[in-house]
Amino acid sequence: MTEALIFEYRSEGRKGFVAGPDAVPKLPAEALRADEPTLPTASELEVVRHFTRLSQQNFSIDTQFYPLGSCTMKYNPRVCNQLAMLPQFLGRHPLGPVEHGQGYLQTMFELQEMLRIATGMAAVSLTPMAGAQGEFAGVAMIKAYHESRGDDARNQIIVPDAAHGTNPATATMCGCEVVEISTRPDGDLDINRLREVLGPNTAGIMLTNPSTLGLFERQIEEIAAIVHAAGGLLYYDGANLNAILGKTLPGDMGFDVIHMNLHKTFSTPHGGGGPGSGAVGVAERLKPFLPVPFVQRLDGRYTWATEEHYPQSIGRLSAFMGNSGVLLRAYVYMRMLGRAGMERVADFAVLNANYLMVCLREAGFDVAFPERRASHEFIISLKSIARETDVTAMDFAKALLDYGFHAPTTYFPLLVPECLLIEPTESESRHALDAFVAALVDIRDTAYSNPDKVKEAPVTMPVRRLDDVRAAKQPDLVWQAPGAG
Amino acid sequence: MPFVPHTESDISAMLARLGVADIADLFDEIPAGLRIKGLEGIGPALSEADISRLMQTRARQDGEPLCFTGAGAYDHYVPAAVWDIATRGEFYSAYTPYQAEASQGTLQVIYEFQTMLASLTGLDVSNASLYDGATAFAEACLMAVRANRRNRSRKILVSRTLSPACREVARVMLKGQQIELVELAIRDGVSDSDALNNLSAADFAAVAIQNPNFLGSLDAVDVLTDWAHSGGALVIGVANPMALALLKPPGQWGAAGADIACGEGQPMGIPMSSGGPYFGYLVCRQDIVRQMPGRIVGRTVDLEGKPGFTLTLQAREQHIRRSRATSNICTNQGLVATAATIYMSLMGASGLRSVATKCNANTNALVDALTALPGVTRAFAAPFFHEAVLTFDRPVAGVLDTLSSNGILGGYDLSADYPELGNALLVCATEMRSATDISAYAGIASEIFGAAA
Numbered sequence: 059m060t061e062a063l064i065f066e067y068r069s070e071g072r073k074g075f076v077a078g079p080d081a082v083p084k085l086p087a088e089a090l091r092a093d094e095p096t097l098p099t100a101s102e103l104e105v106v107r108h109f110t111r112l113s114q115q116n117f118s119i120d121t122q123f124y125p126l127g128s129c130t131m132k133y134n135p136r137v138c139n140q141l142a143m144l145p146q147f148l149g150r151h152p153l154g155p156v157e158h159g160q161g162y163l164q165t166m167f168e169l170q171e172m173l174r175i176a177t178g179m180a181a182v183s184l185t186p187m188a189g190a191q192g193e194f195a196g197v198a199m200i201k202a203y204h205e206s207r208g209d210d211a212r213n214q215i216i217v218p219d220a221a222h223g224t225n226p227a228t229a230t231m232c233g234c235e236v237v238e239i240s241t242r243p244d245g246d247l248d249i250n251r252l253r254e255v256l257g258p259n260t261a262g263i264m265l266t267n268p269s270t271l272g273l274f275e276r277q278i279e280e281i282a283a284i285v286h287a288a289g290g291l292l293y294y295d296g297a298n299l300n301a302i303l304g305k306t307l308p309g310d311m312g313f314d315v316i317h318m319n320l321h322k323t324f325s326t327p328h329g330g331g332g333p334g335s336g337a338v339g340v341a342e343r344l345k346p347f348l349p350v351p352f353v354q355r356l357d358g359r360y361t362w363a364t365e366e367h368y369p370q371s372i373g374r375l376s377a378f379m380g381n382s383g384v385l386l387r388a389y390v391y392m393r394m395l396g397r398a399g400m401e402r403v404a405d406f407a408v409l410n411a412n413y414l415m416v417c418l419r420e421a422g423f424d425v426a427f428p429e430r431r432a433s434h435e436f437i438i439s440l441k442s443i444a445r446e447t448d449v450t451a452m453d454f455a456k457a458l459l460d461y462g463f464h465a466p467t468t469y470f471p472l473l474v475p476e477c478l479l480i481e482p483t484e485s486e487s488r489h490a491l492d493a494f495v496a497a498l499v500d501i502r503d504t505a506y507s508n509p510d511k512v513k514e515a516p517v518t519m520p521v522r523r524l525d526d527v528r529a530a531k532q533p534d535l536v537w538q539a540p541g542a543g
Numbered sequence: 544m545p546f547v548p549h550t551e552s553d554i555s556a557m558l559a560r561l562g563v564a565d566i567a568d569l570f571d572e573i574p575a576g577l578r579i580k581g582l583e584g585i586g587p588a589l590s591e592a593d594i595s596r597l598m599q600t601r602a603r604q605d606g607e608p609l610c611f612t613g614a615g616a617y618d619h620y621v622p623a624a625v626w627d628i629a630t631r632g633e634f635y636s637a638y639t640p641y642q643a644e645a646s647q648g649t650l651q652v653i654y655e656f657q658t659m660l661a662s663l664t665g666l667d668v669s670n671a672s673l674y675d676g677a678t679a680f681a682e683a684c685l686m687a688v689r690a691n692r693r694n695r696s697r698k699i700l701v702s703r704t705l706s707p708a709c710r711e712v713a714r715v716m717l718k719g720q721q722i723e724l725v726e727l728a729i730r731d732g733v734s735d736s737d738a739l740n741n742l743s744a745a746d747f748a749a750v751a752i753q754n755p756n757f758l759g760s761l762d763a764v765d766v767l768t769d770w771a772h773s774g775g776a777l778v779i780g781v782a783n784p785m786a787l788a789l790l791k792p793p794g795q796w797g798a799a800g801a802d803i804a805c806g807e808g809q810p811m812g813i814p815m816s817s818g819g820p821y822f823g824y825l826v827c828r829q830d831i832v833r834q835m836p837g838r839i840v841g842r843t844v845d846l847e848g849k850p851g852f853t854l855t856l857q858a859r860e861q862h863i864r865r866s867r868a869t870s871n872i873c874t875n876q877g878l879v880a881t882a883a884t885i886y887m888s889l890m891g892a893s894g895l896r897s898v899a900t901k902c903n904a905n906t907n908a909l910v911d912a913l914t915a916l917p918g919v920t921r922a923f924a925a926p927f928f929h930e931a932v933l934t935f936d937r938p939v940a941g942v943l944d945t946l947s948s949n950g951i952l953g954g955y956d957l958s959a960d961y962p963e964l965g966n967a968l969l970v971c972a973t974e975m976r977s978a979t980d981i982s983a984y985a986g987i988a989s990e991i992f993g994a995a996a
Contacts (some may be wrong), residue, residue: 075894095663535840
């Protein structure tokens, strides 16, 4: 099953593409490289076969149910890709004049508007290239806001202990101090602890709602009131926006700034780790600080809003304007859903999650918060099974691969031991959910009858379990030609 | 309804299992005052045929002007196989390869990508890509500050010949951590190495140099690299990977080579696409790899001793280290890096070399044709790769407008970013521009300049 490295196809002089003869470069000899870079010498067919075979070693939404919690692995419609790859869109130079970009700019403007409406914010900038960059933009805007008021002491960002790692990492990147607060046993934020940490140094709080525990934060109005009363702002991490789309608005909850993961809620592909898109939306008071450029409409003409129009902007976050091709895909998806379709996203994402949670609970699994509704995702804990059989959440994850399911998110959030964070999304049929329950039940039965079998999984993948310790202790990060180095 | 498979009978069976009457009941934990009636203002759904028509109309509306603009995004030919393979569902719709055994395809592609970038730049190790060239530069600066334990400086000396967009993004990303970018002046289209006499390299964590620089010129990389190292500053080399098919890579600059290299990966098979998605690359010397941000793939063995690939050195990253991570980055540009890996595999060193030489020849031809006109001169004599600066006897904007209305993107107006250069225009002719294209540009330009002469 293993596929050779592309470098191992080496056959001196073979070419994968006929680029024609070299021209004679007008460059000084001392500027030229003496060695030849290690790039493949393979035929086009060899290259096509190699990468096709590699693709076949991946799990993906197109081939498997992928209930990866917090990642919203919903179907990525093919038409979104096809229309984003129309030749004129692909061929448009980012610095091309707006006269040669009205179609593109209008599309971006309308996307800004749809995202603004879907979140209840005052304005949107599409430039952040992923969720974490959206977070950076958000915290930088919060800081810029306080600084613009001479409120320079506000450098603390409050983050719940259940938050994604990007939240505290972002706060640090922005030069803020991170204050972590705890979660109550019922899954809501410890509001008394929040009151204790709020003060004159509070810049803001970063919240995901529903939280990473898959629970809607019921005290959100009170949280917003006390954070605002303390002079802080509220940041909404949009990772879980799929759970509330069309049901409630972050703007109404009192959030001042939000990022949206278009590669989650709005169905753009994850591409094996990216590209993403982390558009940001802001309340009126943060509008002057939005990252530029974004699109504005003046007298029926679409143009770029830049530092010239928004001198207090936090500035630019990408060389041009974000991941445009990703934005085009999100636009197509949103227009195809329309209002009714968008409102149904949360309906069926939440229906599927609650159905799966109840089925698993009835099958005897420990749901982390059995008294609560699931949002679009939920957690089960395998702690008692692990104690009784020594089969862990990691073993379950690996065993699921042999059943043809991608594993849920494991060991996150950190609060729940031996946990699986499961997010089915609205794309999956009841049949797929039932099959997933059956697989988990089967794995659990095997854990009691023959635990070693589960611990040996996976056995049907291209490789067995990998030696991660060796990977980190003896890093082999680039291929060396035999006899080289 | 689009993209939801449930039938009415599925819905009623599922609700019955949950013991609720209506889907709306599943949202009963949302405070009543926060629930909305719906998304007023969002239009009705379009069918696939309707959205296709709409997008085609908008795409056509923007036309396909003849592109002589570079300035960070380049119009290269992309072989058909590149995106045909990259957009296979197994690559397109996979997530970050957390479950290594079920993601060997993506992981091996990234390992091959890392190998290609390390080799092109002449350095030891690469990460799995960053958002774009500008953020890669900002991350390189942050990395250099962490890695330079000797100078313990929070200043980076950045040549003014380095891309203005990169400098601006770095300024935004470094501001919160009080890292300062100090500018090194330009002289004759390259970094002013005489200005170094008034500076001490020991005051800087790193010196950042772009080659070919933003103005297209080959910069004084050896002098600057050796000067930086003499005072214990690290060297960040910024380079267009296409140029590295021909030019001495950052790892070979000066006596010891750059310590970190980064750049915009777009020329490696990625369409210009209004600015993204592209990918940034970041490579470095082996001994500072633990300061590297972003995903890194390593080769290891499975429990049967068979080779396999996995994400590694994860103790640097936000999902493990949280507030003490090297960066907040999580998402990379996996799919775009996949396309670039396929592109580099098809082209090989000889294909890239061929494209690079043609870009050089075409830009020379364009410069020759335009400087033959009255009122157009080269701004400086420094050798260039595939971009060059021309100076006009009149404001650039008006000239570009006339070219644009004739379907030609004439280049990038430098007057806002580099007022000291006067009426200056940055032009580029890649391998895609034929002799006829160049004549078309020169023809319209001669009408403009000829009329004034």
